[in-house]
Amino acid sequence: MEPMKPLIEISNLSTHFHTAAGAVKAVDGISFRIHHGETVCIVGESGCGKSITAMSIMGLVEGPHGQVVDGQILFDDRDLLRISKEEMRRIRGNEISIIFQEPMSSLNPVLTIGKQIMEPLMLHQRLSKKQARARALELIELVGIPRAEQIAESYPHQLSGGMLQRIMIAIAISCRPKLLIADEPTTALDVTIQAQVLDTLRRSKEQSNMSIMLITHDLGVVAEMADYVIVMYAGKIVEQGDVVELFENPKHPYTQGLLKSKPVIGQRKEQLYSIPGQVPNPLELSASCYFHDRCESCMEICRSQQPQLKTVRAGNQVACWLYEEEARHE
Ligand SMILES: Nc1ncnc2c1ncn2[C@@H]1O[C@H](COP(=O)(O)OP(=O)(O)OP(=O)(O)O)[C@@H](O)[C@H]1O
Numbered sequence: 001m002e003p004m005k006p007l008i009e010i011s012n013l014s015t016h017f018h019t020a021a022g023a024v025k026a027v028d029g030i031s032f033r034i035h036h037g038e039t040v041c042i043v044g045e046s047g048c049g050k051s052i053t054a055m056s057i058m059g060l061v062e063g064p065h066g067q068v069v070d071g072q073i074l075f076d077d078r079d080l081l082r083i084s085k086e087e088m089r090r091i092r093g094n095e096i097s098i099i100f101q102e103p104m105s106s107l108n109p110v111l112t113i114g115k116q117i118m119e120p121l122m123l124h125q126r127l128s129k130k131q132a133r134a135r136a137l138e139l140i141e142l143v144g145i146p147r148a149e150q151i152a153e154s155y156p157h158q159l160s161g162g163m164l165q166r167i168m169i170a171i172a173i174s175c176r177p178k179l180l181i182a183d184e185p186t187t188a189l190d191v192t193i194q195a196q197v198l199d200t201l202r203r204s205k206e207q208s209n210m211s212i213m214l215i216t217h218d219l220g221v222v223a224e225m226a227d228y229v230i231v232m233y234a235g236k237i238v239e240q241g242d243v244v245e246l247f248e249n250p251k252h253p254y255t256q257g258l259l260k261s262k263p264v265i266g267q268r269k270e271q272l273y274s275i276p277g278q279v280p281n282p283l284e285l286s287a288s289c290y291f292h293d294r295c296e297s298c299m300e301i302c303r304s305q306q307p308q309l310k311t312v313r314a315g316n317q318v319a320c321w322l323y324e325e326e327a328r329h330e
């Protein structure tokens with residue numbers, strides 16, 4: 001069966017930061033796609049480039065230090081890296097929206113919740129004030145918050161973190177985006193509230209054919225939400241595949257390490273990672289596999305050459321010398 005054309009196709013994306021100490025390759029030549037209605041989770045340790053990938057898609061990497069230096073981001077036949085700032089502004093918050101870990105930092109403390117939901121509706125969808133207000137109340141109910149009228153009149157500081165995050169989802173989905181990017185949307189919340197927010201995300205998705213790119217380092221969230229999983233390490237994708245295949249049959253030693261420490265209810269996320277060693281210093285990356293010095297299966301070639309991402313099983317790709325033979329025969 002011919003797969004449907006993806007909603008977004010990212011090819012060879014590279015985003016660098018120019019620092020006094022040298023160039024940091026925050027995102028280093030990654031390619032992936034997200035289909036209509038699909039939830040793709042991006043996982044990996046702190047600093048591996050998850051947020052910068054999201055920011056690059058949103059056109060929010062700010063110069064002069066940060067810059068998308070290469071690649072293509074095809075979204076509905078447009079290359080987001082080559083359209084005007086004006087066109088990108090129209091897409092942002094409208095066709096693609098993003099929510100972050102800290103809702104407080106995205107909300108305006110002196111405007112009521114209602115006004116903040118109404119704003120993009122009036123701007124992007126050209127609704128009248130009255131229509132926008134009605135839709136705002138609808139959205140508040142949609143994300144599972146009762147007494148919408150009262151909530152619309154409140155200010156951000158009057159609501160709990162979990163409620164604010166659901167308001168952020170309401171704002172993000174208000175213009176019925178085709179793609180919602182959620183960067184650690186539940187990390188700051190306690191476990192029961194996390195479940196509500198994930199449920200809200202899932203329900204919002206069911207309302208439309210929205211795709212979700214969900215960034216998380218919580219494998220429990222991945223198991224619950226993902227159709228497809230991308231594992232990043234030091235700015236690169238080391239493995240990607242269908243969630244079931246990836247959980248049942250992880251190939252890359254890094255993915256295997258991540259999965260060895262299965263999430264335990266009530267355990268803090270930071271403790272999930274039990275892989276000894278540290279992510280390499282982004283300023284000191286060599287021509288080796290970036291994972292080699294933490295890898296139990298490290299071979300000679302791993303120290304001198306970087307493996308490329310290759311298909312080892314239909315749809316699943318891994319960048320690891322262990323599978324070189326298998327990839328060749330695929
Ligand atoms: N403004 C900046 N200047 C220099 N380097 C930066 C800047 N922003 C990000 N980086 C670097 O880019 C790399 C990727 O950062 P990114 O924020 O994407 O990581 P992440 O995977 O989202 O991590 P976390 O899980 O902690 O959110 C890191 O090495 C980081 O230090």
Ligand SMILES: [Mg+2]
Nearest residue numbers: 050051052183
């Ligand atoms: Mg991040």
